[in-house]
Amino acid sequence: MYRVLDESNPAIKTGRAPRRSNRGKQSEWRIAALLLFFLPVLLFAQSPHTVSLPNADSLAAYLRWTPDRTPLLSAHRGGPEPGYPENALETFEHSLAYAPCLIECDVRKTADSVLVMMHDETVDRTTTGTGRVEDLTFNEIRSLHLVDNEGVETPYRVPTFAEVLHWAKGRAVLTVDVKWPVAPEEIIRAIRGWEAEGHAVVITYNAESAATYHRLAPELVLSVSVRQLDDITRLREAGVNLGRVIAFVGVGEPEPALYEVLHHLGIRAILGTMGNLDRKAAARGVQVYEGLLERGADILATDTVPLAVQASKQPRRSIRIQVGM
Structure with a gap:
């Protein structure tokens, strides 16, 4: 207050x-x-773990792979827990209490062209309302309350993309999942308008999309999809700067050779543990995550931040990472 x-x-x-x-x-x-x-x-x-990076160059350097890199966590959809709904500012802040997580979040567009945080095409699952995001105005969506993954109503509201970009400055790195029909130009305009190049990574799913973002905004750091070695070749041929990417390798462990090539190029590998691997860790313990990191994963994209943080080798004090100009 x-x-x-x-x-x-x-x-x-x-x-x-x-x-x-x-x-x-x-x-x-x-x-x-x-x-x-x-x-x-x-x-x-009360102090959260924070990361403060002044520009895109600092962000690219922070996310580059090095032999002594510290494993990172990505809070999938912001890291929802009971009482903390997905894609909510309050949930993002809650996740930072565990570690300096990357905050993965989802952007959609309302009927009146406001960019808001929402994963699904409809608001049915995650709010007290119903309807397609693209058919509802921002005021209609803002009037709703978010509900957590158990369906319990919370006092929290759907934030705008602008609010999230503003919140993250000096706090966290966002990885932004752009939902159709939001255009690259709209995302780039928002990131540049809020001077968020130092704390916003745009998620792309193929070489063509990555090339489009790189052509329109070569300063941005991108998350690219690399499931096999040929995907690296496609990114190169498309003209994507591999010095400004992190690589999502899927929701199952890739061949060891893929990790080796990515690391040789200085690229961190994101392994999606949401789903099967998170359930496996919940049943067998934190050693599941430890094994994934030992075998080459650099960033764990997880739905269970409290458990995964135990494997990320983060000190148990409040972490504030700040890089000067």
């Missing part, structure tokens, strides 16, 4: 605080001492 300053307060008008009695000063010293004692505990409990 934000509080409006009371302009009748003389301290606000003059810039000087009114005089206080000695008794008041003693009370303030006691309060200050208590705050100093409890402040580290409060900060540890």
